[in-house]
Amino acid sequence: MVSSKTQASWQITSRSGTVSSAWARQWLQHITSTIGKQEGSWTSKYCAPAWSRSPHVNKVDTAINSTLQIVTGCLKPTPASYMPVLAGITPASLRRDAVTLSLARKAQMYDWHILHKATITLAPLGRLKSRHPYNKSAQEMLQSIPEDLSRDAWLAATWRQTWEMAGPSHIQQYIRDPGGVKEEDLLRHLWTLLNPLRTGVGLFKSSLKKWGLSDRAACECGKPEQTAEHIINGCPLYNPPSAAGLFDLGPKTRAWLHGTELAN
Numbered sequence: 001m002v003s004s005k006t007q008a009s010w011q012i013t014s015r016s017g018t019v020s021s022a023w024a025r026q027w028l029q030h031i032t033s034t035i036g037k038q039e040g041s042w043t044s045k046y047c048a049p050a051w052s053r054s055p056h057v058n059k060v061d062t063a064i065n066s067t068l069q070i071v072t073g074c075l076k077p078t079p080a081s082y083m084p085v086l087a088g089i090t091p092a093s094l095r096r097d098a099v100t101l102s103l104a105r106k107a108q109m110y111d112w113h114i115l116h117k118a119t120i121t122l123a124p125l126g127r128l129k130s131r132h133p134y135n136k137s138a139q140e141m142l143q144s145i146p147e148d149l150s151r152d153a154w155l156a157a158t159w160r161q162t163w164e165m166a167g168p169s170h171i172q173q174y175i176r177d178p179g180g181v182k183e184e185d186l187l188r189h190l191w192t193l194l195n196p197l198r199t200g201v202g203l204f205k206s207s208l209k210k211w212g213l214s215d216r217a218a219c220e221c222g223k224p225e226q227t228a229e230h231i232i233n234g235c236p237l238y239n240p241p242s243a244a245g246l247f248d249l250g251p252k253t254r255a256w257l258h259g260t261e262l263a264n
Helices: 002-022 025-035 058-072 082-087 092-109 116-120 134-144 151-165 188-199 205-210 228-233 251-259
Strands: none
Touching (some): 058 082, 092 134, 092 151, 116 134, 188 251
């Protein structure tokens, strides 16, 4: 069990190192397949029903989040819930639950399945509270999720519900469906310019001063603070089309990204 988690974490970290050194767009397809874009090659879900409730699962999630920072061009202070949305990849925790649901349904249906008895039998009493066995989680999912609801439909609905329950945020007013963000064909330097503006977390002058990396927070246009909000809504020097345009990526926004002198 531990070796499976370690292997998944190692493969994600090693592949992300390859991408970060090359900064080539085509390599992002390789690393995205590792963390979830291609269902069949998602390394970090291997044997997930056995270890997904372990207290050590955060080691895998840490590697996944680091990789998502590379995929999206976001900085480390960016809220972790933003990055799967911008990358178009369902959160790892929900994917692991989806794998558990598929296994539980299959084990319940076929009496020849090795986990059939464990799936339909109540978990034994006396276990430590810190333990979360497979059969307990499987039974809870089988009881709470309608049989006619497919795994993919449940996954999409649960992600949408989780996104809505996370509370109001800067990008939620533009992204209603977390799985509806289109996969973009932007060059790497445009991608890393766009997403910090979307999230509000980037190498803006006010942030650099806050982090002790610069002595000045003023924008080149003369305003006392350069923030993402200032650049989007009030900067006469950079002046992107609109905040909504950063998410719709229409012709005007694409032209602005190619022509702006803003460096992030």
